[in-house]
Amino acid sequence: MSKVPADLKYTKTHEWLRTLPDGSIEIGITDHAQHALGDLVFVEVPEAGRAVKAGEPCAVVESVKAASDVYSPLTGEVVAGNPKLAGEPETVNTDPYGGGWLMRVRPTAGGPATEVMSPADYEKLQQEEGD
Amino acid sequence: MAFIPHTPADVEAMLATIGVPSIETLFDEIPAALRVKSLAGVPEELNEMEVGRLMSERARIDGRPLCFIGAGAYEHHIPAAVWAITTRGEFYSAYTPYQAEASQGTLQLIYEYQTMIASLTGMQVSNASVYDGASAVAEASLMAVRSNRKSKSQRILVPTTVHPHYRKVAVATAGNQGLRFEEIPYSPGEGVIAPTALAQYEGEDIAALVIQQPNFFGRLEDVDALTDWAHARGILVIAVVNPTSLALLKAPGSWGTKGADIAVGDGQPLGVPLSSGGPYFGFMTTRLEFVRQMPGRIVGRTVDLNGHQGFTLTLQAREQHIRRAKATSNICTNQGLLMTAATIYMSLMGPQGLERTAAAAHARTRELVTALTRLKGVRAAFQGPVFHESVVLLDRPVAPVLSALASRGILGGLELSEYYPELGHALLVCATETKTAADIESYVAALNEVMQSARTTEGRAA
Numbered sequence: 001m002s003k004v005p006a007d008l009k010y011t012k013t014h015e016w017l018r019t020l021p022d023g024s025i026e027i028g029i030t031d032h033a034q035h036a037l038g039d040l041v042f043v044e045v046p047e048a049g050r051a052v053k054a055g056e057p058c059a060v061v062e063s064v065k066a067a068s069d070v071y072s073p074l075t076g077e078v079v080a081g082n083p084k085l086a087g088e089p090e091t092v093n094t095d096p097y098g099g100g101w102l103m104r105v106r107p108t109a110g111g112p113a114t115e116v117m118s119p120a121d122y123e124k125l126q127q128e129e130g131d
Numbered sequence: 132m133a134f135i136p137h138t139p140a141d142v143e144a145m146l147a148t149i150g151v152p153s154i155e156t157l158f159d160e161i162p163a164a165l166r167v168k169s170l171a172g173v174p175e176e177l178n179e180m181e182v183g184r185l186m187s188e189r190a191r192i193d194g195r196p197l198c199f200i201g202a203g204a205y206e207h208h209i210p211a212a213v214w215a216i217t218t219r220g221e222f223y224s225a226y227t228p229y230q231a232e233a234s235q236g237t238l239q240l241i242y243e244y245q246t247m248i249a250s251l252t253g254m255q256v257s258n259a260s261v262y263d264g265a266s267a268v269a270e271a272s273l274m275a276v277r278s279n280r281k282s283k284s285q286r287i288l289v290p291t292t293v294h295p296h297y298r299k300v301a302v303a304t305a306g307n308q309g310l311r312f313e314e315i316p317y318s319p320g321e322g323v324i325a326p327t328a329l330a331q332y333e334g335e336d337i338a339a340l341v342i343q344q345p346n347f348f349g350r351l352e353d354v355d356a357l358t359d360w361a362h363a364r365g366i367l368v369i370a371v372v373n374p375t376s377l378a379l380l381k382a383p384g385s386w387g388t389k390g391a392d393i394a395v396g397d398g399q400p401l402g403v404p405l406s407s408g409g410p411y412f413g414f415m416t417t418r419l420e421f422v423r424q425m426p427g428r429i430v431g432r433t434v435d436l437n438g439h440q441g442f443t444l445t446l447q448a449r450e451q452h453i454r455r456a457k458a459t460s461n462i463c464t465n466q467g468l469l470m471t472a473a474t475i476y477m478s479l480m481g482p483q484g485l486e487r488t489a490a491a492a493h494a495r496t497r498e499l500v501t502a503l504t505r506l507k508g509v510r511a512a513f514q515g516p517v518f519h520e521s522v523v524l525l526d527r528p529v530a531p532v533l534s535a536l537a538s539r540g541i542l543g544g545l546e547l548s549e550y551y552p553e554l555g556h557a558l559l560v561c562a563t564e565t566k567t568a569a570d571i572e573s574y575v576a577a578l579n580e581v582m583q584s585a586r587t588t589e590g591r592a593a
Contacts, residue, residue, distance in 0.1 A: 042423060042448075047280050062423070067448035069457070 002031040002126060005097050010122035011073050011114050016097065020104065024079050028101040029061060029070060032126050034093050037063040043089040045081030045102050052078060052105060054112045059102045061092065070102060075111030079104040193407075194540060197570055199499070201520045201561025202347070202545040203264065203294050204408065205400045207375070207488060208565055210479050213402045217472040226467045227259060227428050231444045237467070238442035241430040244474040251377045251477075252370075252394040253384025254416035258427035260470040261463045264371070264397025265297040267413030268341065269304035270426050270463055271369045271393045275339035276310060277459070278392070278421040281365035284336040290315040290324045292346035293371060295550040304462070319553075322348040322513035322522065329360060337364070342391070343371040344380065348559065349496070349520025350513055351380070358387030370394040374401050374414065376518045378486040379493065383416075393417045393425075402476025403469050412466030412473065423449055426460030491564035492519035495571065499562040502575040508582050512557055519563060522547065525556040527585060533558075535581040541574055 004010070009017040014033035018026040034040070042062040052058045057069035058078070081103045084091060092100035107113070117125070137145070142154070151157060158166070177185065198206050216222070221236055228234040245257040261267045272287045287305075289298055289312045302312050318325040323346065340361040344354050358368045370383035370391035383394035399411040417425050423446065431445035451458035480488065496519045503509050508526035525532060529546040536543040544560035551557060562571060 044423070062448045065448075065453075067454050067457075 002035055003097070004030070004032075004119045004123050004126070006119050008097065008119065009116040010119065010125075011071070011116055012125065013071050013114075015070060015073055017073055017116060018101075024104045024106045025074060025076075026101045026104050027070075027073065028096055029092065030122070031096050034061075034096045034100070037061060037068065038065055039063055040089040040092050042067075043082075043085040043092060043102070045085060046078045048078055048080050050078045052076060054114050061089075061102075071114070072105065073116060074105060074107045074113040076105045076107040079106050196537070196540050196542045197566075197573065198405075198542045199544050199560050199562060199566070199574060200542050201349075201563075202559055203296065203397060203399075204405055204411070205373075205375070205492075205519070205561065205563055206405055206565050207400055207402075207492075207563055209402050209404060209476065212479060213472055213476045216475050217468065222468070222471045224467055227444070227465050232441075235442055238430050238444070240471060240474055241428075241465075241467075242432055242442050243478075244470050245430060247474065247477045248374075248398075248414050249416055251374055251382065252372065252414075252416045253382030253390065254394050255384075255419040256422050256425070256429070257414065257416040258425055258429050259465045260398065260467075261395075261413040261415050261427055262466060263409065263411045263413045264395065264399075265294070265300035265413075266304065266463070267395035267397070267415050268293070268297045268369070268371055269301040270415065270460055271395045272301055272305050272310055272312070272339060272341070273308065274417070274421070274424050274426065274459065275367045275369055275393060278424040279338045279365070279367045282336050282338045282367075284338050285310045286335075286337045287312050287369075288315055288329075288332065288337055288340045288366070289313065290317060290328075290341065290343070290346070290352075291551075292317045292322065292324060292348060292350070292352065293341055293343045294347045297343075297371065317346075317348075320513065321515055322346070322350040323352050323515065324357060326353075326356070326360075329357075333364075337366045339367040339369050339392075341369045341371060342386075344383075345373060345376055345518035345520065348513060348522045349517040349561070351516050351518065354381065354383075354386045354391075356387070358389070358391060362387065362389050367392040372396045373518065374398060375485065375489050375492065378482065378489040380518070384418075390418070392421065398466075398469065398473050401473035403472055410466060410469060412469035422446060424459060425449070426458070426463040428465050488564050489519075492562065493517075495519070495562035495564065495566045496521060496560075498568070499560060499566070499571050499574070502571060503560065503578065506575065506579050506582065508586075509578070512554060520559060520561040522554070523558050523560060524554070525558060525582070527556060527582070529556050529558050532578070532581055532585070535584075536574075536577055539577050539581075541577050543574065543578065 014030045016028050016030050020026055040061055040063050044060040046058045052072040054075045056072050058072040059070040061068055082101050241259045248257040276285050291314050315328045342352055342354055342357050344352050346352055361368045368391040372383055383391035394416045396414055397411055398414045403411055429446050430442055433441055433443050435441045447453055449459045451461045500521045503523055504511050510524050512522035512524045533543050544558045547554055547557040547559055
């Protein structure tokens, strides 16, 4: 069973969200997602300043067998892409909820956002998907 | 290796297994309105004997003319060993094999090809080739838009000194994918990009600038200044180069302070015969930073479980069998056979051989242009250095002159009025190392006669 930290929110497309003290949202992919992808060899994160829309592909995670888009769960402006991942993409595998964060986004007030779920609901989703 | 296609019985068995009545049924999801039932205008099939006969007849009509046409495809001497080796059974396939790693020899050859092309262009990585030079420019433009993270635009600056066909193919391929190609005019007296033409783009968001060197007129652009201008404004540089010329000219990887970002071109000059316009192949190279945005196959060198050297397709997550619709390209193709010929050509010629070829082509073209422009009614269109092509202006329409030359067995060059009407009676001429001093003399003498006889006729008419 993959780890699903209790202090985060989740999306159906296997991203997690963490609200940072400054109000920006840190986004990454879940333990379940990194496990399904396998060893990551390349991660492309958005540059600071880029405007992202909810549901829009904004990062790419590439393993030896697949490349997948990561969708922004909310509308806003990218505050930072994780610079560490350019040289150490495997951090997403080893520490998906910590050092493996992909980007931080400052949400546009009242902007549209993807539906997020609680840790319990996300665990249920994983079970349904046969984790 | 035997390639035995499935028999009707195999097909029946497969259809029965998946419970589908016919192969046609598999295509049911394509609406009837979108399906092509017959290929109008395509002639009936011919068997091998009939095709052989048709082609010999057509080759006879072509004759063995003395060719002074360049314009993107160049007649070079091809050592006999090139195609003797290329057509060996082990190499004689158009593509990378489907079970790629089973064909270590083919992969090693592609790897050697990539190494040679990367070294020739001075770039860090090369793919296994693309369809041709024109499609390479289209793919490079799409790639530049994906790669340029400083720019949000899909605007590509394309000087009119870039091959007209390349520009057309780029628009046809990438125009419907949102890219906007904006033409930059050239300096009328010089035939190179006018620095003043760039000034109007100051402060605008542009994804890439295409620079062809030597340009379509054969002239040499100020690639260093253009590259630095682009980079200072966050614009990527796409170099379009002639591989033979790189034996003498500065490699795109060394243009300006940072070097070009993507370098492409047509590989035909490297051992591929003119053969009525194709097939040729395109080469495509870039800096390591952008490798994941490059389309096409890439072969890498690795070691197997026992530590022995081996070759493998690498970075495949960019490609269509993995990324599907989001692949870097779904239309690029590896021209395996032509790339094989080019690799063998480059290994036989070596850097010195290629340099001698380039120097001879340059010298022959200078001799040709000097002799032509001594004739009455012929002058150079542009001042300044060229590689192995040049534009001359005639004092009368070019088409009748060319057809008179053709009837004397001379292909005198490419008339430019269709592409550059503003130049008037312009003719693009080229001489490679295949042309002797006697060939050049025959051309000059024939042109002199044709022009004189035209003047005499005019004189009588007047």
